[in-house]
Amino acid sequence: MLGKVNMTSFSMPRWASRSSFLLYLIPLVFLLIFFFYPLVNIFARSLNLDAIDKFIEQAYLGRVAWFTFWQAALSTILTLVLGLPVAYLFATFSFPGKSLLRALVTVPFVLPTVVVAAAFRALLGPQGPVNGLLVNIFELDHALIRLEQTLAIILLAHIYYNMAVVIRLVGGFWANLNPRLTEAARVSGASPQRAFMEVTAPLLGPPIIGASILIFLFTFTSFGVILILGGPSFSTIETEIYRQYVTFLNPQVAAMLALLQILFTFLLMLLYAHWQRRLVVPLDFRPRKSTLRRPRKFIEKAIVSLMVFAICLFMVSPLLALILRSVTDRNGQFTLAYYQALSVQRAGSIIFVPPLIAVRNSAVYAFLTMLLAGFLGVLGALTISQRSRWRGWLDPIFMLPLGASAVTLGFAYMLSLGPLRTSAFIVLAAHTLVALPFVVRSILPVMQAIRPSLREAAAVMGATPFMAWKEVDFPIISRALLVGAVFAFTVSMGEFGATSFIVRPNSGFLTMPIAIQRYLSQPGALNFGQAMAMSAILMAVCVFGFVAIERVRYADVGEF
């Protein structure tokens, strides 16, 4: 759960404390070069009068900011409205297949935005299965649902993405609330509705607000979904930074927008950190198992079954549509042509390398990211858990990249890193930076939860400090590290925002998400089919990674 961080200090064995001081500096130096320096550069670039003039002139950008804000607000509200009943379902009832369902609603969270966008186009597009079904039933001569490039499909994708946040945060909290509290209210004369309003609702306030801030942050900085599903008619700050820089070659305006974005996301991060502290106020918790019950009455059973069915349908149908359409040709016949085409460099293709190269590149980047982020993450976690007066600062510093939008990051690299900026290494650096907070979050709580007495027990039994570390700490941390590494792998596989700045379609180190976006932005059945095929492969890799994480991680450690 949130903020469940044991405050026992983790101290390094003495053999390491002095000589490895320089080692601790490595992750900090990495953050300095690849995060703080580029961001500060944006400040420097945007804070000149010329840029501010240019910025103010464009009332259009005001509309962009306003749209960014209200689409995020609307997405947040809709996700809450749909997610809270599901959170209640998870918090109250036990039913067969529940853990599977819980995993299912979490899957979108590890899927790349590009894949989700592609899946929604597959499901709801004019040739998609939903329209196909409707055309057949009502004997229409055209597709009934036209959601492409509408706000509705953007909102749907955002809800799809963020349901997990509500369910895991609010549902987890809800399930742990002491049922005696409601009973105490009932015996004291409160009707069931009154007891809910007086006791349950106020207690659920902090987790609901925490989840809302997170969802708002995610949808405010949403990039791939808006770009692919919204098309040119929808523009958020995030996509506008991209267009101003890449299409209109207007780095000044892009820098102003990026500054706006940075300020806003950090403000949200602060807010979230504030609420996270509220969440660890000693509340009355009890073990989850005792509070769950099976649905009893017929009406309860019916509602639970209906909800479970609806959730499955909503969660699975876009992914099934994606797979279906990657193996179906225009006439509805089974085909593997799209997969076969991935290995061919077509004349006149929008991509100048055989698409399979992108698959290889993504795999290589993901592997290297895993190594680099794993290495930096362990050092980072060790640095944070040192007993020092910097401790209060170090944790947020390592978490900050989580809040920075990927597009801002990619753009900042373009501005700051000179000739390096389009090199293959920068892609790796960007991926590592995005993955680093996940790795640290996976390891740190486990590291801090190791009781010093374990190490002391080893020492009493004759282990040298190094032996104690090797026998006690390392085996415990290594499992968490594995989780962090898989996280890094899937994050790198799906990274789109930052990479889209660094990697050009004609570049030799193209990645899968970039290729998918390119295919989707072009007309033609083969382009669409290849996008589906590549998305299906990417999805499979990420789902596999997710299953691995769920298998290996310690219960409830390393969430957000």
Place this chain on the structure above:
Amino acid sequence: MLKVRDIHKSFNRQSVLRGVTMAAQAGEIVALLGPSGCGKTTILRIIAGLETADKGELFFNGVDLTQVPIHKRRFGMVFQDFALFPHKNVEQNVAFGLKMLNWKQERVNERVGQVLRLVGLQEFGGRAVHELSGGEQQRVSLARALAPFPSVLLLDEPLASLDRALRERLMNELRSILIRAGTTATVPTSTDSGDRTDGTSDAVIRAGNVGLMTSIYVTHDQEEAFAIADRIFVMNEGRIEQSGIPVDLYRRPESVFVARFLGMENLLPAEVLGTDPPKIKCAVGELIVSERDQHDGDQITLLIRPEAAELATTNGADKNVVEGQLTETSFRGRHQIATVQFSSEEGPIMLKFHFDSRVLLPPTSSSISLKLNPGQMNLLAS
């Protein structure tokens, strides 16, 4: 008067209550005493309305409670983990029930002050509940339950989560608080409903309420039950095993279970030899007892209380004098416990006796003659 008749309840096909019948008079403090898993908390929750019985009757002052929803019963409950609302401060917690009755603010404040004084927490109104110690939380929880003048107060192991020293102190205090709250503090029904704004009437439930609060106290601790209750119901495996006032219960346990549960370990199979004078035969010899309602030849269980023995001053010819070997003594301050081994045909038998600290016991391993007081021995059905 609260009446519980033949209540049955199962969870997941496992029978928890198998026909519980009990009653509590207005103003009475009743304890439900039993080991964990005996169903005592379940019966309490059924009275509160938090569980429904599979079968059985539940009446309060002649009203069938099974038809009354939880929040209309106007009972109070103190939970084992206190269940204080973490988002409300002490005052707001205590005021909760009054708020549910739509009392006016001034009267709420007055009553909250009153009950906080009663539990000795008048200074704590503005505190957050997580700042309180366990004992203080327990008092707030009690104050919250008492505030709306409940006609029945249900207490579910209210002292179980506190440490031993605190428990002993609160035990004594709790009884006096319950008695004071139950007799002096209850307001007349008419002024009560005059202040209410919602117009609903609970008059049926209150009809027979003569202003006395009945308390039902669930515990697994015999000392607690003895200290607090007017009457005790001992429960075992979903049934009431025995009931009575504390002194009677202690003096005359009627079953092996009750005797064991009250901490009496000296139990021996025995046979009744005669009724005038009542005489039995057991492994340590033939003994005169004080109970008469037995028949010759009955197979019974003899309970020898730990206080039954005194050192025999005269020779072994005296009645009820038994000889054994002192194997262990344990000094406990005001008393000392002697373990004495007797030899019998079925092998050695160990019995434990309490002596006053002033009694000079022989050294361990030496033989010891004890005179057993007939009034301190009971015959239990086997």
